Amino acid sequence: MPITRDEVAHLARLARIAVTDDELDVFSGQLDVILAAVARVAEVAADDIPPTTHAVPLTNVLRPDVITPSLPRDEVLAAAPAAEGGRFRVPRILEDEA
Amino acid sequence: MTEQTELTRLTAVATAERIAAGEVSATEVTQAHLDRIAATDDRVHAFLRIDGAGALAAAAAVDGARADKERLGPLAGVPLALKDVVVTKGLETTCGSKILSGWVPPYDATITRRMRAAGIVILGKTNMDEFAMGSSTENSAFGPTRNPWDLSRVPGGSSGGSSAAVAGYQAPLAIGTDTGGSIRQPAAVTGLVGAKPTYGGVSRYGLIAFSSSLDQAGPIARTVLDAALLHQVIAGHDPADSTSIDAPVPDVVAATKAGAAGDLGGRTVGVVRELGGEGYQPGVSAAFADAVSRLESAGAKVVEVSCPHFRYALPAYYLIAPSECSSNLARFDAVRYGLRVGDDGVNGLEEVMSLTRDAGFGPEVKRRIILGTYALSSGYYEAYYGQAQKVRTLIVRDFTAAFEVCDVLVSPTTPTVAFGIGERAADPMAMYAADLCTLPASLAGLPTLSVPCGLSEGLPVGFQVMAPALADDRIYQIAAAVEASYGHPLIDEAPPL
Numbered sequence: 166m167p168i169t170r171d172e173v174a175h176l177a178r179l180a181r182i183a184v185t186d187d188e189l190d191v192f193s194g195q196l197d198v199i200l201a202a203v204a205r206v207a208e209v210a211a212d213d214i215p216p217t218t219h220a221v222p223l224t225n226v227l228r229p230d231v232i233t234p235s236l237p238r239d240e241v242l243a244a245a246p247a248a249e250g251g252r253f254r255v256p257r258i259l260e261d262e263a
Numbered sequence: 264m265t266e267q268t269e270l271t272r273l274t275a276v277a278t279a280e281r282i283a284a285g286e287v288s289a290t291e292v293t294q295a296h297l298d299r300i301a302a303t304d305d306r307v308h309a310f311l312r313i314d315g316a317g318a319l320a321a322a323a324a325v326d327g328a329r330a331d332k333e334r335l336g337p338l339a340g341v342p343l344a345l346k347d348v349v350v351t352k353g354l355e356t357t358c359g360s361k362i363l364s365g366w367v368p369p370y371d372a373t374i375t376r377r378m379r380a381a382g383i384v385i386l387g388k389t390n391m392d393e394f395a396m397g398s399s400t401e402n403s404a405f406g407p408t409r410n411p412w413d414l415s416r417v418p419g420g421s422s423g424g425s426s427a428a429v430a431g432y433q434a435p436l437a438i439g440t441d442t443g444g445s446i447r448q449p450a451a452v453t454g455l456v457g458a459k460p461t462y463g464g465v466s467r468y469g470l471i472a473f474s475s476s477l478d479q480a481g482p483i484a485r486t487v488l489d490a491a492l493l494h495q496v497i498a499g500h501d502p503a504d505s506t507s508i509d510a511p512v513p514d515v516v517a518a519t520k521a522g523a524a525g526d527l528g529g530r531t532v533g534v535v536r537e538l539g540g541e542g543y544q545p546g547v548s549a550a551f552a553d554a555v556s557r558l559e560s561a562g563a564k565v566v567e568v569s570c571p572h573f574r575y576a577l578p579a580y581y582l583i584a585p586s587e588c589s590s591n592l593a594r595f596d597a598v599r600y601g602l603r604v605g606d607d608g609v610n611g612l613e614e615v616m617s618l619t620r621d622a623g624f625g626p627e628v629k630r631r632i633i634l635g636t637y638a639l640s641s642g643y644y645e646a647y648y649g650q651a652q653k654v655r656t657l658i659v660r661d662f663t664a665a666f667e668v669c670d671v672l673v674s675p676t677t678p679t680v681a682f683g684i685g686e687r688a689a690d691p692m693a694m695y696a697a698d699l700c701t702l703p704a705s706l707a708g709l710p711t712l713s714v715p716c717g718l719s720e721g722l723p724v725g726f727q728v729m730a731p732a733l734a735d736d737r738i739y740q741i742a743a744a745v746e747a748s749y750g751h752p753l754i755d756e757a758p759p760l
Contacts, residue, residue, distance in 0.1 A: 168637070174636075175635060176633045176636045176637050176640070177633055178617075178627075179636050179640075180553060180589060180620075180632045180633060180636045181593075181596075181613065181616045181617045181620055182617060182620045182621050182624065182629055182633070183614075183617035183618050183620070183751065184621060184629065185621070186625070188629070191626075192626075192629070192630055192633060195630060196630065196634060196637070197632065197691060198691070199581065199630075199634060199636075199691060199692065200637075201693055202577075202578060202581070202648075203578040203579075203581050203582050203647070203651075204578070204647070205359065205575060205578045206575055206578045206579050206582065206647070206650040206651050206653075206654045207646060207650050208575070209575055209653075209654060209657060210649075210650040210651075210654055210657070211653075212655035214653040214656050214657065215651050215653070215656055216649060216652030216655070216656060217477065217652055217653075217655040217659055218652060218704070219476055219506070219708075220462050220476070220655075220659065220707050220708025220709075220732070221461065221462050221463050221506075221508065221708050221732055223463075223505075223506060224503040226506075228502060231346075236369050236370060237369070237543055240366060240369040241369055241599075243366055243369075244366055244368070244600050245368075245598070245599055246597060246598070246600070246602065246603035246606075247603065247606070252460040253598050253599060255598055255609075255612055255613045256597075256610060256611055256614075256615040256647060257604050257610075257611045257612065258611065258612045259611075260431040260611070
């Protein structure tokens, strides 16, 4: 089933990437080719085969519940695009009330 | 050959020995490499940034420790090129992406910390495919790196800056990271040794994540012994990485020495039928077959094994890795670090996020995020991501069966020698095929390495060795035997830059 330009636009929106029209044209063609190639996984993956999520078996890893130092706040904020009052400053997150 | 040139030709082992013996200072060694970089990197572009002051300070510390008669580690004073996916406190780290341009990390990765503690001198950060997504280093936002063997060709990827730096004698050692082959494939096409340890063998703390169930850092060097010594420095349990293995590090240095001495201990070597034949350049197949016969002459028993599901590794990988990356790269949201675009007081958070990610990510990264978003979306998850995870099980089973009859598996590392810059840039599937041989061991989390096995058309060919999980020593033992059979490291045959 080919992937449509509209689907790619929808996926880009979900992934928060403001793709251009040109990018949409290129990506939808390329993704179609890639998807056709990778869909081959369905040829062999039968129902009775368990999935592997992680190659080397591990059980839950817990650490002692003790307080350890965090990174210095000012050093972390210094690397941020915008900071104010000891916090990350973010763009507007609420729509204006009508 | 001047004294300075000579210093850049030494192995890491010889460099450390000469420093420890007081024949040369770590400062002189570091300066020689900085000079070499200054003289050659306008043509190679292995480095994204050089940290001359930091490197000379680290070298001076080693010289001071020696003057104080402190015991030095086996790599103290040896310069190293560090892939820009590994974070370095106080030194800009971009991961080859515009979205992290100018980001100065507030902490060191565990491996950065371990290397500093061992007296290794970090010269700078090397170029890479953006977020380690690529097989040629052409996907870097900062321009491609060139292969020192032939400047019109790629140095492999994604650790192409690291492989080019070591092949170009700008550093005797480098760190690469390998998700689907990004250490082994660049090492193969530049005539070097590159190892991917067992998944969990080396801490991922401070590695900028691409595909977390696959990412693994490892050494790139001109000889097997140099790689083994660096492996030993960076490996070992780290509580800061919950997937780190809490077990002793296999003695890869002793295994290398045993292999180099011709001691193959009656090892059985399995040639994987599915990783050869059609689609492999004749020169690559011939060089590989020659190396297999050398192992046979050295006393190894050679058998052919079949791993029928390996041909599904490529489709499975190109579902799993994009899926994990689409989730991992959500952290680049224009809030906590890196680029922010369109924050004009009118645009809301989501618009700023979308504009930033469009401006900050290159085409391959966007393609993979969109592909991963698709593969994980409701209605498609089972058909794509779910099936890929099952294929992973089938590949693990193929390996398990093969290791019942042999100790290691071998194959060419890549189907072709280094390809030309620009040759595959417009065709993602052709680019992905460069990882054909390296993907199965990645999906199974196994230790694996590439060692040079001769030339084809004047360009290096890589010999891949794969071993069961936690048997990292075996890959070094076999690689050392292959290397020893040629009498000298293949990189000696590289034309001068």
